[in-house]
Amino acid sequence: MSGPSTYEPKTGFTKWLDTRLPIVRLAYDSFIDFPTPKNLNYWWTFGGILAVCLVIQIVTGIVLAMHYIASTKDAFASVERIMRDIDYGWLIRNIHATGASMFFLAVYIPMFRGMYYGSYKQPREMLWILGVVIYGLMMATAFMGYVLPWGQMSFHGSAVITNLIGAIPLVGPTIKTYLMGGPAIGDATLNRFFSLHYLLPFVIAGVVILHIWALHVPGNGNPTGVSVKDAKKDTVPFHPYYTVKDGFAIVVFLIVFAAFVFYFPNALGHADNSIEANPLQTPAHIVPEWYLLPFYAILRAITFDIGPIPAKLIGVALMFGSILILFVLPWLDTSKVRSMRYRPFARQMFLGFVIASIGLGFCGANDPDTLIFKFREDKLSLNYTATTGATTSEIFDDFAAAQAKLQSLPPTAGGAIEISKSGFKWLWLSQILSAYYFLYFLVILPVLGVIEKPKPRPASIADSVRKKHGSKAKTAPAGAAAPQAAE
Amino acid sequence: MRLNKLALAALTALAVGAAALPVIAQEHAAPAAGGEQHAAGGHELLAPTGGWSHEGYFGSYDTNSVQRGAKVYREVCSSCHGLKLLSFRNLGEPGGPFYEARWPNPNDNLVVKEIAAMFQIDGVDPDSGDPGKFPGKTSDRFPNPYPNDIYARVVNGGALPPDLSVMAKARHGGAGYIYSLMLGFVPPPAGLTVAPGQHYNAYFAGDTASSWSGDPRHKPPGGFLAMAPPLATDGLVTFDDGTPSTKEQMARDVATFLAWASDPKMETRKKMGVSVLAYLAILALLAFVSYRRIWRNVEH
Known part of the structure; x- marks a missing residue:
């Protein structure tokens, strides 16, 4: 997609600079003149939204770090001091804490979008993989950040996670010791989490640059999945067309963001985290933040040993596996057709996948042994x-x-x-949904690609747009629609 | 365009769904410090008549109630419970119960100075260097009633009275929970054994199963606390504004005071939220109009 550069330096300085460090040319080619399919819908606006999220988190985080004290004695009080005594500290901290949730909301939507429109398929595999890397880094950053306020959930949540890592055979105990910095979670843990929590966002920023680079080689996918055939007919320059569209989406997103910051600052958190950490008192229910709940549900879904492998290890393996499997998704989906718009059956299966993912979130929030509904009175x-x-x-x-x-x-x-009691347990639901989660990747996608007969696709982006608007259609004949290789 | 609108609607739905998730998570996950549990399962919290003025999008603290609650805290609660995250000056800051425009600096606030001086604070005599107790200054923090946690446990039958600075944030139900707890010291139902030194409370987030001899399906709600009913009789505190100090009134006022203590910036926050959202709404409209204008000649 990155064709010959059309940038022409105008002033003496930019001409001088262009022959030495063509940074203006790079920016121009990437964000001004970049040819972008003209049929992108609002699901494609989250790149800009995520960039805004990252900047918000880094800026507010730098300010918070000026006031935060990474010590088990003072951490809790220092966060409260930020909320009470620092000028606008309550605002900065609410933005940062809510921002973490907003960041995840903004990353989950385009992940689902990518799965629906086949954005991970050739030639965008690297783009997808880098996205999954960013997502993993985000989870690590968010987890460590949640520990810093040193509330009850911070402490006991980190105990659960470090124990999970300790359960990995061979390397687990060593990694656990390095993570905790000692035999128990304490000052050493808090200090290294703080240090890493400050470091990782910049690593994310670095991977984001690679992600954008990997985007700008093949260019954007689009809802039809049909590749750009004729840049003149199929694309528009990124600026002003997509700067304005993304800009509108960003403002809408900020409205949701602001509603939480100003009116429900604690809705996304947990009341227990307003109790200072006490290693001697374990909360009755330890739950992670909402964005990690589906994985927590998968972890807890395994309550049975398989042969010599203990249940805990299987749970840990499946939990990590549920994320790692995303790396190989481009090769698990065997269909040559990118967009599920033209895959009637895959589309239903994808809907099931979305329901399973959200359902697992609910399972993660609930005690596995409580009943969803009763078969009979107690x-x-x-x-x-x-x-x-x-x-x-x-x-x-x-x-x-x-x-x-x-x-x-x-x-x-x-x-x-x-x-x-007799009834349907949350545990059973999480087992069913976890099974679907893995079946979707390991069986449904590989098999469907072979057996499903896709619907005809439009010959080009321009064609599909014309058809949508009822102008003179020029569709390709059904059977031969859009030769696979051309996609 | 029609499809775009559909996508936007779906996006909004997804956002709302995702936003609902944590709320549901919160509903179901019980807080449990000190073996507490959310009094869920058809056990509604009590609420004062007229509800809480500080709830809702435009809600603000009932200043008179916070002032009275401060007195309840000082005369009743402070003998066992600290408020270590607050300084006396907070009482006179904007949004605080004793803020007055004529004293923009809370350290000049005569009411706050007077309240601070009612507390004895550990300090060092500036002339002799001897440690001792001195009347509080506006810059001082609220003092901890006990020299250390071990001592606090010893004199309270093994239980540690929790600090109240963020109590309203740390319990589901917030002020409603505190209010219900204050009024929830009811006589235990027949069949419930209360251990010596313990007190039954119908709203305490605890568990009564092991002390209940009746049908386990109908165990009483609530739990047991080491704290004796703190607001057991009417008229325990004499309010300066002449409000009759019934148990309900005192419970309501102290709950409002603790809600304020947990979130003293709430009013500033909500007020700023109105302008931020209005600004963003206008910006969104302008951005949308620009979008339509720029794209008007492009089929997409």
Whole structure:
């Protein structure tokens, strides 16, 4: 897509600069004259939104770092001091904390978009992989950032994650020790998390540059998945067409962002994180931030050992696998057709994938053993050791009856009345959805690409636009529509 | 254009859905410090008549209530609970209960000075260098009632009275939880054994299962605290503005005070939010009009 440069330096200085450091030319070719398909919809506006998110996080983060104290004694109070005594500290901190959630919201949408429109397919594999790298770095950064305020969830969440890493065979314990900086989570952990939390966003910025580079070689994909055939007919220059469209989307996004910052600053957090970390008191339910919930659900979905492999290790493997699998997605999807607009069956499966992903988020937020719905009203179960020595359990509707039976038992029976529940557990839902998550990547996409018969695609972007507007259509004949190789 | 609108609508729906996720997550995940649990499951929190003035998009703190609540804190709560993240000057800052325009600097505020002086603060005598207790200054933090946590536990039957600085943020329900807890010291239902030194509270986020001898499906809500009912009788505090100090009034006022203490910048925040959102709305409109204008000759 990056054709011959059309930049012409006008002033003496830019001419001088252009022969020595063609940075203005680079910017011009990348963000002004860059030919962009004219049929991009709003799902394509998130690149600009994400750039804004990264800048907001870095700028507010630098200011917060001026006031934050990375010490188990002072961290919690220093964050509260920022909220109370620093000029506009409450604003900067709310933006930074809410910004993390907004960043993830803005990265999940184009990830789903990429999966629907096949943006990861040849020749954009590197673009997709770099995107997944950015996403991984974001998760690491967000996790470490969440530890810094040193609340109850910060501490116990970090304990869960470091333990998970410790569960990786062979290298796990070593990595865990390096992460924690000692035998337990404490000052050493907090200091290195702070240091890395400051470092990683700049690493992200570096990968973003590679990501943009990888974008500018093949150019943008588009909703039809059909490659640009004729730059004149199919594309418009990035500026002003997409600067204005992305600009509008950014402002709409900022409205959502501001609504949270000013009116629901704590809605995306957890009340327990307003309690200072106390290693001796574990919260009843440790839950990560919302953007990590689906992976937490996958982790907890595995409650059974498989052969010699313990359940915990399988859970950890699947949790990391659920992210790592994205790296090979370009090769798992065997279909030559990029856009699912023209893949009627894949489209349904993709919808299922979106539902499974969001559903896993809900599973992650709920205690796996609580019931989504009941099969019957709760009953009572009387558990005791019978005279034969066998453990016996009897079900009662009525408490008085259960109690009468309990009193009739000898004291050696050690009877106890418990609630007997029967219903559909969150655990089961997370198992079903986790299974679909992996089936989608490992079975559905590879098989569909072979067996599905795609619908005819438009001959070109210009053609599809013309057709949409009802102007004189010039579609390719159905069967031979858009030769695969040309896509 | 029609498809774009559809995409935009879908995008909005997704954004709303994603935004709803954490809210639901929060609903379901119970806070649990000190073995507490959200009193969920059909156990609604109490609310004062007329609700809380500080809730809602334009809600602001009821200043009179915060002032009265400050007195309840000082005369009742402060004997066991600290407020270590607050300084006395916070009371006289904009948004604070004793802010007055004639004292833009809270350190000049006579009311705040008077309140500060009612507390004894650890310090060092500037002339002799001897450590000692001195009347508080506006710049001082609220003092911790105990020299250390171990001492606090020893004199409170093993329980550590928590600091109240961010209490309203640290419990689901916020001020409503504090209000309900203050009024929730009801006589325990028959069948519930209350251990010596413990007090049954119908709204405390705890668990009654192990002390309940009846049908486990109908165990009483709430839990047990080491804290005795702090606002057990009417008239415990004499309010300066003449408001009758019923239990409900005191509970409401102290809950409002603690809500303010948790989030003293709430009013500034909400006020700024109006202008920011208005600005962004106009900007969005202008951006949209520019977009339509620039693209009007391009089929897309």
